[in-house]
Amino acid sequence: MKDYPLYEVTKINNLRDVIKTRVKEFPQNPVFLHKTKKGGDYEPVSTEKYDRDIDCLGTAIMKILPKGSRVAILSETRYEWYVSYLATTNGVGCVVPIDKELHSSEIRNCLERAEADMLIFSSSKLEVINEIYGTIDTIKYYVSMDDTADDRFLSFSKMLSDGAKALDSGDTTYTGTTIDPEEMTILLFTSGTTAKSKAVMLCQRNICKNLMSMFSMLYIDRNDVFFSVLPLHHTYECTCGFLGQVYRGTTIAICEGLRYITTNIKEAKPTCILMVPVMLEMFYKNIMKKVNADPKKAKKLQTGIKLSRFLLKFKIDLRKKLFKELHDVFGGRMRLIILGGAPVNPEILQFFQDIGFLCVQGYGLTECAPILALNRDVDFKNEAAGLPLPGCDVKILNPDEDGIGEFISKGDNVFMGYYKDPEATAAALDKDGYYHTGDLGYIDKDGFCIITGRKKNVIIAKNGKNVFPEEIEYLLSLSPYVAESVVSGVNDEAKDDIVIVATIFPDMENVEEKLGKEPPKDMIEELLKEEVSKVNESLVNYKKIKKVVLRDTEFEKNTSKKIKRY
Numbered sequence: 001m002k003d004y005p006l007y008e009v010t011k012i013n014n015l016r017d018v019i020k021t022r023v024k025e026f027p028q029n030p031v032f033l034h035k036t037k038k039g040g041d042y043e044p045v046s047t048e049k050y051d052r053d054i055d056c057l058g059t060a061i062m063k064i065l066p067k068g069s070r071v072a073i074l075s076e077t078r079y080e081w082y083v084s085y086l087a088t089t090n091g092v093g094c095v096v097p098i099d100k101e102l103h104s105s106e107i108r109n110c111l112e113r114a115e116a117d118m119l120i121f122s123s124s125k126l127e128v129i130n131e132i133y134g135t136i137d138t139i140k141y142y143v144s145m146d147d148t149a150d151d152r153f154l155s156f157s158k159m160l161s162d163g164a165k166a167l168d169s170g171d172t173t174y175t176g177t178t179i180d181p182e183e184m185t186i187l188l189f190t191s192g193t194t195a196k197s198k199a200v201m202l203c204q205r206n207i208c209k210n211l212m213s214m215f216s217m218l219y220i221d222r223n224d225v226f227f228s229v230l231p232l233h234h235t236y237e238c239t240c241g242f243l244g245q246v247y248r249g250t251t252i253a254i255c256e257g258l259r260y261i262t263t264n265i266k267e268a269k270p271t272c273i274l275m276v277p278v279m280l281e282m283f284y285k286n287i288m289k290k291v292n293a294d295p296k297k298a299k300k301l302q303t304g305i306k307l308s309r310f311l312l313k314f315k316i317d318l319r320k321k322l323f324k325e326l327h328d329v330f331g332g333r334m335r336l337i338i339l340g341g342a343p344v345n346p347e348i349l350q351f352f353q354d355i356g357f358l359c360v361q362g363y364g365l366t367e368c369a370p371i372l373a374l375n376r377d378v379d380f381k382n383e384a385a386g387l388p389l390p391g392c393d394v395k396i397l398n399p400d401e402d403g404i405g406e407f408i409s410k411g412d413n414v415f416m417g418y419y420k421d422p423e424a425t426a427a428a429l430d431k432d433g434y435y436h437t438g439d440l441g442y443i444d445k446d447g448f449c450i451i452t453g454r455k456k457n458v459i460i461a462k463n464g465k466n467v468f469p470e471e472i473e474y475l476l477s478l479s480p481y482v483a484e485s486v487v488s489g490v491n492d493e494a495k496d497d498i499v500i501v502a503t504i505f506p507d508m509e510n511v512e513e514k515l516g517k518e519p520p521k522d523m524i525e526e527l528l529k530e531e532v533s534k535v536n537e538s539l540v541n542y543k544k545i546k547k548v549v550l551r552d553t554e555f556e557k558n559t560s561k562k563i564k565r566y
Helices: 015-025 047-062 079-092 104-114 123-132 156-168 204-217 235-248 258-268 277-292 295-312 324-329 346-354 422-428 469-477 508-515 521-536
Strands: 030-034 043-046 069-074 093-097 118-121 141-144 184-189 199-203 225-228 251-254 272-275 336-339 358-364 371-374 393-397 405-410 435-443 449-454 482-492 497-506 547-550
Touching: 015 047, 015 079, 015 204, 015 235, 030 047, 030 079, 043 047, 047 079, 047 156, 069 079, 069 104, 069 123, 079 093, 079 184, 079 235, 093 104, 104 123, 104 184, 104 199, 118 123, 141 156, 184 204, 199 204, 204 235, 204 371, 225 235, 225 258, 235 251, 235 272, 258 324, 272 277, 277 295, 277 324, 277 336, 277 346, 295 346, 346 358, 393 435, 422 435, 449 469, 469 482, 469 497, 469 521, 497 521, 508 521, 521 547
Parallel strands: 030 251, 069 093, 069 118, 093 184, 118 141, 225 251, 225 272, 272 336, 336 358, 497 547
Antiparallel strands: 030 043, 184 199, 358 371, 393 405, 405 435, 435 449, 482 497
């Protein structure tokens, strides 16, 4: 195992330290680049303004709600979301970020379970608000982020001005309140399905430990511009893409929405971005489609990669120059792409590294605030989820003969438990304080965590061997004709064995390129069976796919864009 020193980071004890340290260390450095109207120019927000707005809103809230109150946020990513979050955690009480994509009944369920006292919302969610207004007993105030004449709601901007007046008159109710880093100040719902969602309790110690550990492994500083595109209610973006960037002095450029990614990225010219693998795959497919359409371009790219790899042996890096056209797609300054949330194809990571982007993946769960393992900028493996964070005790529980078992972890980043669910808490946290992740894999000789699949998804063959669907699905994903797949095990009574079945949603664009426009179903099935046969060549007998099912629609997904397997 290589012994690279960790980067030095500022010690923080709570989330108030995050913003106050930034004001002290990076004065006048813009904390956000945002747009006040669609299609307008990016406008900077100074750290001083952000800090002041947090204190103003917090002061205004505490004039009408007692300390310890719960404030829910229901909105797309916007400046007011960021203000609401830290205003709540830094003195008011507990913040409850709500997934804006949920159905109104699910939103109501989350708010009721969280026992929210206040809901801060965007006008884009007004239809939902109208449905749930007056149906949740605990909610005393609804605050609109946008100016409104509706007397049911308080105005966000008026609360800021009222808070400012109180602060200027010497009101220290909010700014003088103490923060207990061990108290629950963040409540997160892990799933949109009301029957299955768990309410994860996090304290500020969890988040602060995660921030300090994460940035001691991966270098980001005040010179970086971070492009925020993922939803903020998810702790992956919230911790790594918001709180972490405030902590490190980085400027956050807010994307206007998925359809604006390409435009906004060229306008903001970011240096870092947090993605889920499906986004990187989209960029990769678009690049390769354009390149492969022109044989000269394809040859030029291959030659450039070979030349670049040769020059790098002599520490000569010409990648930004050799692949300028591709760098321009990302705004021309992008240096770091961080992946998480799902397995990543190592070949795609390698491609982006070859053309000059530092591209690394991490591994985390909401219950770990969220990062548990991370590849470093100076030490990474594309097939690995990463190295355990400093201070995280990561072990493999009950490893089999191949060293594969369940990842369990203990450390200051591990959550407090599930809110009002002692049974689920006892099942997840053992008596020694280890969190049982439900993820299977092994730790290699260099200390890297390799994920092989989810415990609940494992197919157990009649010979007792474990089949990991994710492993086979990854191999299928390498085919240009497979858009999505789910591998499952079906009991075959006639053979007295488990049959491995692959249900495949094809990539029709590539299929039609191969077979012609609107090919018959049997031709598509035959093409997919050929692809499955290629995959089977690399699998031992008990893992081989025995049956292929063609699917004509995308798989149903949750709001994190993960396929609902069951």
